[in-house]
Amino acid sequence: MVVVQEADFDLAVEYQKLTENNAQDGAVVTFIGRVRDFNQGQGVTGLTLEHYPGMTEKALKGIEQKAKERWPINRVTIIHRVGSLKICDQIVFVGISSPHRESAFAATEFIMDYLKNDAPFWKKETTKQGCHWVEAQQKDKDALKKW
């Protein structure tokens, strides 16, 4: 399941969706990305997330599909927020259920690594000095090499 929304999400609610009526999956892995107060050398007070409606959903569904082809995972939830966010706000959620933990851990990391490179979101940070677009980082590109 892929959701792009302005609204916040609730870990407990998402965990419930991954586990209810699900006796086959012994492992559930969840990841949450948050807005931090310091990035690329500057104090951050908030950020705005722009995206490409339509392509964003298609790219995330494609990443979910690739993960499902690679690992025996059953339920997958990807939620990404857009719009204005404050420090400590949640940005992204990935949750996966699987019979075994190895697949759930690996697929969660795989989805985040591909999301960072292929899903059309852009962060514009607000600092005391003004606004700036976040620069893409080589380390995120390099992360794909392990897959």
Place this chain on the structure above:
Amino acid sequence: MNIQVKFFAQLKEKLGCGELTLSFPSESVTVSEVKSALSSKGSVWQKSLADGHVLMAVNHDLVVESFSVEDGDEVAFFPPVTGG
């Protein structure tokens, strides 16, 4: 043929344009030819689109410059993504 072209994030700001329609006399062009047509709009367009980091998509899929674009397609240009 007519195509829709979209721009996002810092590229949209630099160009002062989020979306436009382009017409070509031929039935199909490459993304590279779309880029050339846009570059002829002025030096800011030429310089911004010449940046090798600019990503391209056709109908919501990432593509390379040799990809073929047809009537009614949606083409997008944007900087490297920074979500997550």
